[in-house]
Amino acid sequence: MEVLFDPATLASGIKLSVPILFAALGGMFTHQANVFNIALESLMLTSAFFSVVGSCYFSSPWAGLMLGIVASLVAALVFAVLTVDFGADVIVVGIAMNLGAWGATSILLELMFGVRGFLLDPRIVSFPSVEIPVVKSVPYLGQVVSGQNVLVYLAAATAVAVHFVSYHSKMGLRIRALGQNPAAVETAGLSPRRYRYLAILLCGLLCGAAGTFLPLGGLSMFSENMSAGKGYIALAAVLFGNGVPGLVIAASLVFGYAEALAVKMQGFGLPNQLVLMSPYVLTMLFLFIGTRRRVAAG
Amino acid sequence: MGDRSVGNPRTAKMRNAVLTEAAKYVVALLLGMTIGGVLISFKGEDPVFAYKVLLEGALGGRAAIAQTLRWATPAILAGLATTIGFRAGVFNLGVEGQLYMGAFVAALVGYSVALPGRAHMIAALGAGALAGAAYSLLPAVLWMRYGINEVVNTLMLNYVAYLLTEYVVRVFIMSSSGSVVPLQIVTPEIAESARLPLLFPPYQANVGLFIGVLLAILVYFFFQRTVWGYELDIVGRNPAFAAYGGVSVRRLGMLAFIASGLVGGLAGAVEILGVHHKFAAQFSINLGFDGVLIALLAKNDPLGIIPVGLFWGILRNGAYSMERMTSVSRIVIQVVQALFVLFLTVDAGVIRQMLRRRRALRGKPVQKGATTTHGSLV
Numbered sequence: 190m191e192v193l194f195d196p197a198t199l200a201s202g203i204k205l206s207v208p209i210l211f212a213a214l215g216g217m218f219t220h221q222a223n224v225f226n227i228a229l230e231s232l233m234l235t236s237a238f239f240s241v242v243g244s245c246y247f248s249s250p251w252a253g254l255m256l257g258i259v260a261s262l263v264a265a266l267v268f269a270v271l272t273v274d275f276g277a278d279v280i281v282v283g284i285a286m287n288l289g290a291w292g293a294t295s296i297l298l299e300l301m302f303g304v305r306g307f308l309l310d311p312r313i314v315s316f317p318s319v320e321i322p323v324v325k326s327v328p329y330l331g332q333v334v335s336g337q338n339v340l341v342y343l344a345a346a347t348a349v350a351v352h353f354v355s356y357h358s359k360m361g362l363r364i365r366a367l368g369q370n371p372a373a374v375e376t377a378g379l380s381p382r383r384y385r386y387l388a389i390l391l392c393g394l395l396c397g398a399a400g401t402f403l404p405l406g407g408l409s410m411f412s413e414n415m416s417a418g419k420g421y422i423a424l425a426a427v428l429f430g431n432g433v434p435g436l437v438i439a440a441s442l443v444f445g446y447a448e449a450l451a452v453k454m455q456g457f458g459l460p461n462q463l464v465l466m467s468p469y470v471l472t473m474l475f476l477f478i479g480t481r482r483r484v485a486a487g
Numbered sequence: 488m489g490d491r492s493v494g495n496p497r498t499a500k501m502r503n504a505v506l507t508e509a510a511k512y513v514v515a516l517l518l519g520m521t522i523g524g525v526l527i528s529f530k531g532e533d534p535v536f537a538y539k540v541l542l543e544g545a546l547g548g549r550a551a552i553a554q555t556l557r558w559a560t561p562a563i564l565a566g567l568a569t570t571i572g573f574r575a576g577v578f579n580l581g582v583e584g585q586l587y588m589g590a591f592v593a594a595l596v597g598y599s600v601a602l603p604g605r606a607h608m609i610a611a612l613g614a615g616a617l618a619g620a621a622y623s624l625l626p627a628v629l630w631m632r633y634g635i636n637e638v639v640n641t642l643m644l645n646y647v648a649y650l651l652t653e654y655v656v657r658v659f660i661m662s663s664s665g666s667v668v669p670l671q672i673v674t675p676e677i678a679e680s681a682r683l684p685l686l687f688p689p690y691q692a693n694v695g696l697f698i699g700v701l702l703a704i705l706v707y708f709f710f711q712r713t714v715w716g717y718e719l720d721i722v723g724r725n726p727a728f729a730a731y732g733g734v735s736v737r738r739l740g741m742l743a744f745i746a747s748g749l750v751g752g753l754a755g756a757v758e759i760l761g762v763h764h765k766f767a768a769q770f771s772i773n774l775g776f777d778g779v780l781i782a783l784l785a786k787n788d789p790l791g792i793i794p795v796g797l798f799w800g801i802l803r804n805g806a807y808s809m810e811r812m813t814s815v816s817r818i819v820i821q822v823v824q825a826l827f828v829l830f831l832t833v834d835a836g837v838i839r840q841m842l843r844r845r846r847a848l849r850g851k852p853v854q855k856g857a858t859t860t861h862g863s864l865v
Contacts, residue, residue, distance in 0.1 A: 227580075227638065267829070277832030280578055280638065284779045285832075289825030292818045299816055300529050421642045428636055462654035469643040469650075473629075480635045 196332035198449050204337060206445020207344045208233065208402045212423035213430075213441045214351045215395030220432040221355070222388035223368035227283035228268045229396055230420025231290035236261035236400025238294040241411040242301065245312040250339075250405045253314075258397030264290065265393025273385050287420075295413050307412035315409045316340050340402050347398070352434040354391075364388045368432075399423070418469065425472040429479030440475060447471045511831060512784075519826035523819050532813050541820075544808020545801040551808070553690030557762060559800025560692070561586075561774045563699035564754035566781030566792040566799075567706060568619075568747050573787050574710060575743030576723035581626060581641025582751040583775025584648030585619035589752025590759045591652045592618035594766035597677025597759065607680040612698075612756050619752015620745045622648065627744035631737050637744070645775070653768035672768040683761035695757035700793055702750065707789040719743055751775065773821075780828045799824075 192198055212229050219226040236257035243249075243256030268286060271277040295305070302308050316339040325335040355361040367374045367384045374381050403419075404411045422444055430436030451459070451467040524534030545555045565582050572579035579585075593615030602610055626644060630637040657672045683693040710716035721729040722739050730736050754774070759766055781799055785791030802824060806817035 225638070227642070271829060271832050275833050278783075280580070281779065281783045282829065282832055284580065284776060285783075285825045285828040288773065288776055288780070289822055289829065292821035292825060295818045296526055296816060296822060300526070305816065418642070418646050421639060425639045425643070428639060460654060460658060462650040462657070466647055466650040466654075469646040473640055473643050476639055477629065477633065477635055480633065484634060 192453050193450070195453070196329055198453050199333045199446070200337065201452070202446030202449035203333070203442070204341060204406065204445070205448045206442045207338075207341055207406060208399045208419055209423045209426060209444050210344050210348065210438060210441035211399035211402065212396050212420055213426040213437050214348060214434070215392035215399065216424055216427040217351070217355070217430070217432050217434060217437050218364060218388040218391045218395075220427045221365045221368045222385050223371075224272065224385065224389065225279050226268075226389075226392060227280060227421065227424060228264075228286045229392070229399075229423050230416050230418070231283075231286040232261045232264050232268075232393055232396035233400040233403070233420045233423075234287075234290045234294055234414065234416040235264045236397040237403040237415050238297060238400075238411060240397075240401035241308065241313055241404045244314050244405055245310060248312060248314050250314050250316040250401075253405050254340075254398065254401045257401040258394055261397030261400060262390060262393040265389050265396070268393075269386050269389040273382055273389070291414050298411065298413070305413075307410060309410045313404065313409045313411075315405045315407050318407075338402075338406050340398070340406055343398070344402075347395070348434070348438050351395075355434055360384075360387060365432075396420075422468060422472050425476050429475050431479070431483055436479075440479070443475065444468060444471065515830035515833075516827050518830045519823045522826055523823035526819055526822065527813075527815050530815050532815050537809055537813050537815050540812045541802075541805030541809045544812070545805035549687065550690060551804070553687050553692040555797070555800040555804040556686065556692040556696050557690070557800070558803040559797045560695040560699055560761065561754050561758055561771070562777060562781055562799035562803070563696070563703060563792055563796030564750060564757060565775050565778030566785060566796055567699065567703050567778075567789060568750035568754060568775075569778035569782040570785065570787045570789055570792060571706060571750060572743055572747035573782055574723050575719040575740055576726060577627075577630075577740055577744045577747065578638045579623065579626075579641055579744060579747045579751075580638055580779065581623065581644045581648075581775075582747070582754070582778045583773070584641070584645040585622050585748045585751030586755035586758070586771070586775045587645075587648040587652050588622040589615035589619040589755030590763075590770070591655070591674075591755070591766050592752075593681075593756035593759045594674045594677055597681035598675045598765070601678070602680065604680060607678065608683060608760065611677070611681045611760055612753065615756025615759070616749045616753040619755065620749040622752070623745055623748025627741050627748075630744070631741050649769055652766070656766065656768055669768040670770070674766045676765045677760065681760055682764060683757065685761075691762050693757075693761035695761040698753070698757060699796065702753075703789045703792050710789065715739070715742075751778075754778075777824075780824060783828055784831065 212233055215232075216226055216229050239260035240253035240257030242253075244253030246252070264286065268282060271282045272279050298308060299305055302310065318336050318338050319342070321335040325331045353361075355365065363374060363379060363384050364387065367381055367388075371381050374384065399419075400416070403415050423441070426437055426440035426444060429440040430438075448468050451464040455461065455464045520538065524538070527534040527537045544551055546552060565586065568582045568585070569579065593611045596611040596614040597607075600607065600610065622644065623641075626637050626640040629635040629640055653669060653672055656674055660674050661672065683695055686692045686694065686696065710720055718729065718734045719739050719742075721732070722734060722736050722743075726736050758771060758774070763770060777799060781792060781795050785795045802820050806820035809815055809820070810817040
């Protein structure tokens with residue numbers, strides 16, 4: 190039982206929730222704009238690969254983050270052009286992009302680094318962990334919150350920022366209005382197209398950070414199809430919270446915590462496959478609870 | 488979705504439409520292949536040569552063609568499974584998982600049950616199909632009864648299926664002995680009596696191909712000629728209208744979902760009984776996902792699935808031979824396939840309209856205030 194509240198479990202839960210959180214915050218914008226976005230997965234994977242490239246060539250994780258974000262934005266732009274301007278089906282484009290990104294990153298891995306499958310390279314520099322001066326010495330809390338990866342704190346700050354953008358900025362308001370009533374947005378003399386693009390690009394930006402965390406959040410390696418469904422899990426977090434930032438954040442944290450707990454349970458002899466399965470099962474359970482709650486609330 | 492405009496007997500116009508449509512496919516494929524070619528040349532290989540190797544490997548000779556038909560079989564079945572759902576507005580992205588469940592159960596029946604003659608094969612096929620249907624039951628019920636999004640659930644269940652089958656085989660069938668490498672986590676071989684007859688022994692092409700083609704034709708007639716099929720189509724296009732017309736949207740949606748899972752399970756059973764002869768963990772990444780791309784290329788027309796599936800067989804088999812004969816990884820072809828679909832979603836009409844608008848803007852001096860970028864008040 191004590192493993193549940195073990196500071197190490199909580200700390201690794203927070204860490205594991207970061208990629209899901211970033212991607213879910215991005216997916217929240219597209220959800221608010223009424224775009225069903227399963228391409229989160231491909232944006233994350235694209236960014237994961239290019240962040241490794243950036244980190245390798247400039248030996249700086251920040252360069253990795255930049256390149257990862259740029260790559261993810263380009264992929265998001267492709268998604269936007271096809272679905273907004275050409276009216277292509279979002280699910281078909283999403284699946285094609287996910288398969289395409291898987292293939293493209295695998296080939297680029299081979300072309301640029303000469304390896305297949307995965308890349309372990311001393312040139313890949315991860316983001317460092319940092320201690321928070323005062324908090325560090327607080328018992329329990331210090332062990333959970335301090336000493337995390339830089340991106341973890343960046344994720345927390347981003348979550349707050351996203352809340353403000355979504356609820357206290359014109360752009361956020363308009364994106365939400367677009368999802369609820371596109372005609373109203375048009376009547377107000379605004380371009381729905383523009384705000385749909387903005388939502389998708391914001392999503393690209395945040396998925397860029399999500400993807401960067403996968404290789405540069407401490408692992409310092411890239412492997413083929415590294416996102417492994419995390420984009421879909423993030424989408425579930427978005428649907429659970431129905432686009433409300435607080436709920437989306439909470440769902441992401443729970444997913445991360447569950448994953449950390451499952452990894453811990455492995456130490457107690459729980460079979461590997463069941464451990465790996467748990468985030469996906471939990472996602473379904475959460476989606477069920479979230480939807481039921483929403484239905485109950487009318 | 489379904490694209491069969493009725494009426495307008497003016498054949499010239501129709502021929503024109505068909506030609507435009509065909510041109511779209513050719514252009515999309517060429518664009519995809521061009522980008523693929525660039526990737527191939529980065530690898531230091533000649534793209535023309537690589538594509539030639541691909542074509543020869545897929546169509547040059549008896550063995551090559553047999554192997555192409557072998558790969559066309561799961562493509563047709565997975566494409567069909569996806570199409571059945573899409574036509575009814577059910578986004579079953581879990582064909583991959585249903586395929587795994589079908590494969591696993593078919594293998595189970597194939598090696599552990601003794602039945603005389605063809606009965607064994609039919610029982611194993613049927614069990615596999617039912618396993619796929621059963622596996623689609625959960626997301627179907629959650630969607631139809633509780634309104635839970637089926638896309639996320641089916642995607643999650645794909646991962647659960649990979650891991651669950653691996654777990655069961657490793658712990659209950661291999662008694663946790665032996666390797667932890669997925670492809671070495673295998674069931675025993677199935678009995679001879681459960682195997683699908685080969686079309687041209689010793690090559691792997693098997694009667695699964697006929698099952699797929701026959702099923703595609705059946706599904707076509709189902710949608711074309713039966714009341715249920717017609718109602719399903721309406722449900723897929725306009726659920727509110729269907730409900731208004733007295734169609735039980737819920738019941739039909741369930742039916743389509745489960746039928747989709749059934750065919751997905753069958754696809755897996757055919758893979759095992761026809762080709763692999765035993766179930767190996769993580770034996771077929773992405774056969775199910777290919778179904779989504781195939782359904783789109785076939786415009787959700789069950790008959791269209793057959794040629795697209797054959798084309799997929801050519802690409803898949805050709806890609807393997809390209810990988811053997813050159814230094815190019817076969818995954819290049821996965822990128823070409825994805826790009827083909829992405830380029831195809833680009834609507835040529837929209838491009839023409841954009842160009843026209845741009846020309847019009849450039850042609851005339853624009854009056855101040857006369858242009859709204861998006862015709863909002865019209």
